[in-house]
Amino acid sequence: MSTRGFLIDFMAISCFFFIFLEFPYFTNHFFLYFQLFEGMKAYRGVDGKIRLFRPDMNMARMNLTARRSGLPTFDGREYVNCMARLISIDQEWVPHTEAASLYIRPTLIGIDPTLGVASSDSALLYTLLCPVGTYFKSDTSGAVSLLADPKYTRAWPGGVGNRKMGSNYAPTINVQKEASKKGLQQVLWLYGEDHQLTEVGTMNIFMFHVNEQGEKELVTPPLDGLILPGITRDSIIALGRQWGQFKVTERKFTMPEVVKSLEQGRMLELFGTGTACVVSPINRIH
Numbered sequence: 485m486s487t488r489g490f491l492i493d494f495m496a497i498s499c500f501f502f503i504f505l506e507f508p509y510f511t512n513h514f515f516l517y518f519q520l521f522e523g524m525k526a527y528r529g530v531d532g533k534i535r536l537f538r539p540d541m542n543m544a545r546m547n548l549t550a551r552r553s554g555l556p557t558f559d560g561r562e563y564v565n566c567m568a569r570l571i572s573i574d575q576e577w578v579p580h581t582e583a584a585s586l587y588i589r590p591t592l593i594g595i596d597p598t599l600g601v602a603s604s605d606s607a608l609l610y611t612l613l614c615p616v617g618t619y620f621k622s623d624t625s626g627a628v629s630l631l632a633d634p635k636y637t638r639a640w641p642g643g644v645g646n647r648k649m650g651s652n653y654a655p656t657i658n659v660q661k662e663a664s665k666k667g668l669q670q671v672l673w674l675y676g677e678d679h680q681l682t683e684v685g686t687m688n689i690f691m692f693h694v695n696e697q698g699e700k701e702l703v704t705p706p707l708d709g710l711i712l713p714g715i716t717r718d719s720i721i722a723l724g725r726q727w728g729q730f731k732v733t734e735r736k737f738t739m740p741e742v743v744k745s746l747e748q749g750r751m752l753e754l755f756g757t758g759t760a761c762v763v764s765p766i767n768r769i770h
């Protein structure tokens with residue numbers, strides 16, 4: 485099958501832990517947001533082997549989200565085994581190119597047929613597969629431009645910004661549309677009166693700069709509940725610390741700090757990280 489063929493939208497629903505064939509419209513995930521998901525990718529290496537990237541971390545994060553939603557948790561290792569089996573059956577859907585991969589969307593929804601605001605006693609766990617190419621529309625250099633409007637907030641202390649729930653994503657769509665209307669590709673989510681940078685679209689954010697002490701520093705916001713604990717983020721922090729060539733810091737940073745660093749010629753790079761785009765440079769904030 486050709487690479488082009490792989491990029492045709494395709495969805496395979498499989499791996500049912502809880503089989504539920506009668507699916508009434510009033511199951512509670514439709515209106516109470518008993519729904520959560522993960523995003524992973526299977527890559528075909530230059531050696532032809534298919535690999536998942538740190539799937540154990542996706543499973544741990546998904547179980548934390550399930551617990552926070554009051555949905556049942558599951559054995560993450562068993563689920564990875566199921567997904568590995570599914571991908572080996574459908575292996576020709578993993579593109580034979582470095583420019584594309586197979587996106588994997590494990591999903592968990594509550595399916596109690598009830599109108600009440602109560603925990604869900606039954607759930608459906610399933611996996612969607614879809615070959616994907618480049619995620620974001622970017623300019624020719626591959627960089628993205630951002631809308632930063634402090635009147636919008638993605639997450640707040642005590643909320644669920646650090647969990648991958650469906651309810652976190654729907655309210656971002658309209659703001660994303662506003663960004664698109666202004667010719668910008670993504671939303672930079674700010675928080676607080678000091679305009680802390682938290683996340684960019686569905687990516688964690690990093691700033692690589694020379695700090696006021698003259699040291700090269702890679703900065704990213706801390707895991708304080710406002711941001712998703714990204715697996716790409718974790719990998720970049722670990723690699724940066726392993727290289728030992730610059731300081732790696734998890735701390736809050738604000739728009740005034742970004743502006744000052746830019747004005748003083750100390751900014752080296754701003755970028756977002758995530759499964760969808762891996763690493764995406766940022767070229768403009770509006």
Ligand SMILES: Cc1ncc(COP(=O)(O)O)c(C=O)c1O
Nearest residue numbers: 686687688712714715716758759
């Ligand atoms: C809001 C948000 N932030 C950050 C990320 C990046 O996380 P990861 O690197 O695990 O894909 C994602 C993607 O899952 C996300 O949805």
